[in-house]
Amino acid sequence: MPDDLYAFYSQTRRYFEQICAPLTVEDYNLQGMPETSPAKWHLAHTTWFFETFLLKPFSSNYTQWNKHFEVLFNSYYNAVGPQFPRAQRGILSRPSVDEVYAYRRHVDEQMSALLSKTSHKNRPQIIERTLLGIHHEQQHQELFFTDLKYCLFQNPMYPAYDITTPQSKKIETSPLSWSHFEGGLMEIGQGDGNTQKFEQFCYDNETPSHKVWLEPFSFSDRLITNSEYLTFIEDGGYHKPELWLADGWSTVQALHLNAPLYWKKINSQWYEFSHFGLLPLNLNQPVTHVSAYEADAYARWAKARLPTEFEWECVATHTSSSEHVSSLNLLPPSADPSQRMQQLHNHVWQWTSSAYQSYPGFKAAEGAIGEYNGKFMCNQVVLRGSSCVTSPNHSRNSYRNFFYPKDRWQFSGIRLAKS
Secondary structure, X not given: OHHHHHHHHHHHHHHHHHHOOOOOHHHHHOOOOOXXXXXXXXXXXXXXXXHHHHHHXXXXXXXXXXXXXXXXXXXXXXXXXXXXXXXXXXXXXXXXXXXXXXXXXXXXXXXXXXXOOOOOOOHHHHHHHHXXXXXXXXXXXXXXXXXXXXXXXXXXXXXXXXXXXXXXXXXXXXXXOEEXXXXXXXXXXXXXXXXXXXXXXXXXXXXXXXXEEEOOEEEEOOOOEHHXXXXXXXXXXXXXXXXXOHHHHHHHHHHOOOOOOOEXXXXXEEEEEEOXXXXXXXXXXXXXXXXXXXXHHHHHHOOOEOOOHHHHHHHHHHOOOOOOXXXXXOOOXXXXXXXXXXXXXXXXXXXXXXXXXXXXXXXXXXXXXXXXXXXXXXXXXXXXXXXXXXXXXXXXXXXXXXEOOOOOOOOEEOOOEEO
């Protein structure tokens, strides 16, 4: 356990710095909107997490790197103390990028020493919090890609994060088909609330496991493609108020929406911005970067609906999928018609119709750690699956992602269901 845990910690920390390698110094401070954070902030915040929740309480001889970091890189933990305003993270020219990396080295050295103390009286809690910190850092690695993509898109030069030629399979998409599920009493979630297991880690919002009754339903065998969404656009989907939830229609009108976030129409041809820059729209790829409002409107137009998160988990649990793609593909793979139930994981997050709330019997941890998930169970919508930039070990059937229904900068797409 100790060797495996430290190896997991080290690999995760190195990976974050590897994916930052293509950045220029100027890129590290980009913040395109309040909801995104600069790459430098992500690197420092994940380090602050280990310093705050492990080194300060459990390392007897730990020396704090910089007292100001306690405020600058606290995201939302009110029990820890005040936070620097989220919308202003991009103006933090100091600490420099070099100092942030030095801060990471300092914390890594101290974490190595702490994890080597196998007889520490708080050893079980140290292991639990280290696992949480590692998975927390992996979440921020995904946010690094989503936030950077949005920030680079604000530049009219449409600069590429990755200057290599993208490898995208040219596969013809099979016609959308449906699988029927009888429903019944289903087991949802994981375990009894003990989330901090090395091999079977999950977040507290995935617990406890419980029974849910499902009526019979049908589930689409794949995600909706760019081609299919383009048909929705050309049929006037953004101009038909009867297709939209009231808040969604207000959002469409206020923001003048007429296509997914990264689509650009140039000389009558559609392009899509990606981490490889601006590319011709690939019609066979899953439509990506749509809001829950857009997903719901498309489903209504298609005479279907979005699945509940429990229907999604039921399908994922009772069907097998051999798909697995690297989290660095940076483009959703095209559909593979040879698979019956396609694209459950590793393509795009899939909006559900379920509000993000606690499971029966959910209990948040005591103290500041308890603010990790529970405090956000209000006014947000659950997404299931995982995306092409999600860490592979986060691609589990019980994982509950959540965002506000207007959000589009995440790798979010559309899966359909019918009653």
